Amino acid sequence: MSALDLRTTSETPPKSLETLQELPVTTTTTTTKKIPKKLTLVPLIFLIYFEVAGGPYGEEPAVQAAGPLYALLGFLIFPFIWSIPEALITAELSTAYPGNGGFVIWAERAFGPFCGSLMGSWKFLSGVINIAAFPVLCIDYIEKVVPALESGWPRKIAILISTLLLSFLNYTGLTIVGYAAVLLGLVSLSPFIIMSLMAIPKIHPHRWISLGQKGVKKDWTLFFNTLFWNLNFWDNVSTLAGEVDEPRKTFPMALLVAVIFTCVSYLIPLFAVTGAVSVDQSQWGSGFHATAAEMIAGKWLKYWVEVGAVLSGIGLYEAQLSSSAYQLLGMADLGFVPNFFAIRSKRFNTPWVGILLSTLITIGVSYMTFTDIISSANFLYSLGMLLEFASFIWLRKKLPELQKALQDSNEASRFDCYVLGTICFSGSYNGYCY
Secondary structure (H helix, E strand, O other): OOHHHHOOOOOOOOOOHHHHHOOOOOOOOOOOOOOOOOEOHHHHHHHHHHHHOOOOOOOOHHHHHHOHHHHHHHHHHHHHHHHHHHHHHHHHHHHHOOOOOOHHHHHHHHHOHHHHHHHHHHHHHHHHHHHOHHHHHHHHHHOOOOHHHHOHHHHHHHHHHHHHHHHHHHHOOHHHHHHHHHHHHHHHHHHHHHHHHHHHHHOOHHHHHOOOOOOOOOOHHHHHHHHHHHOOOHHHHHHHHHHEOOHHHHHHHHHHHHHHHHHHHHHHHHHHHHHHOOOOHHHOOOOHHHHHHHHHOOHHHHHHHHHHHHHHHHHHHHHHHHHHHHHHHHHHHHOOOOHHHHOOOOOOOOOHHHHHHHHHHHHHHOOOOHHHHHHHHHHHHHHHHHHHHHHHHHHHHHOHHHHHHOOOHHHHHHHHHHHHHHHHHHHHHHHHHO
């Protein structure tokens, strides 16, 4: 059975999950040989982690926008409103449809080819725009050590070179990217573990309940954009489902561990820094954690945080670029884009055409400001999520077998209501911020 057999109309869905489990992984259009799956549990956990977070880098504007208390509450509550429903849906549908393309396949199965194509367009554009944020974020940290990179041609050249080098690393293979993510994750988090421990004697708990400086107007658009950008993209890993070993077993465990890991990596440094450091609220911009590290421990830790930020940016870039490239590969096999997007490198078995296109778009977008990048990515992504949540609920009605993960029908109904609440939040978010 060829990869194009993944396509079905909305009127003729598979009759059971057993049928779905027999679907082949996505293959290229130039060979019929089965492509071996290479992603196992630990690399998948860290790829998910880098799809979403990559560390607490980038959470600082939440404090700048609304003060310490709202920032802490945001990172405590938002995972329950958004991250957990998205991760649960990804786990359930990725095990049911284990092919490259992920959410594109889900929308096509639920509502037909038009919605599948629409989903693919929204998510691909949001993905490549989002990728552009990571070289920019890296340079934002490095410029605190190398001021020449703050503006002008040095900054532009640094962004271009870093983008090209990171894309070449992605071209060398998903196995390399997966294990590199493990190493990058451990190294990039280490300075925050040290900073959090060293901050304990300096913490004043009353700072956690501060609503912000008097006279400083709260920027709720920046606040929600920061939360949304730091805690979304859980479903991006679904586009790699065809490359995962034993997806039915691996995906749920990987997503569970990644959700816990991500939330803890945001909250502990945020509690430590907001409790130990007292500065003007306006200083809490992107990259402030490096300044806080110097205030808590000295310049040596500041430089370590800077290095960690660069390593985190590399991991984020690699994970997101992999998802975008493999999404194009899956869309090609489904017939939504030309077949040449499914061509893989003979040497590295990677979708090099998808990597190239994603890189070119990323370079064009990377010269926008960091705030404009995340706002654009969030807008397109939230549109796609509305369709994704609707696809999930519709597929549950069409394929009752999908409810097997929630054996009790009342529990399944409660989860549907949970998802409906998330849909309402997504719609409200779009209406308020845009």
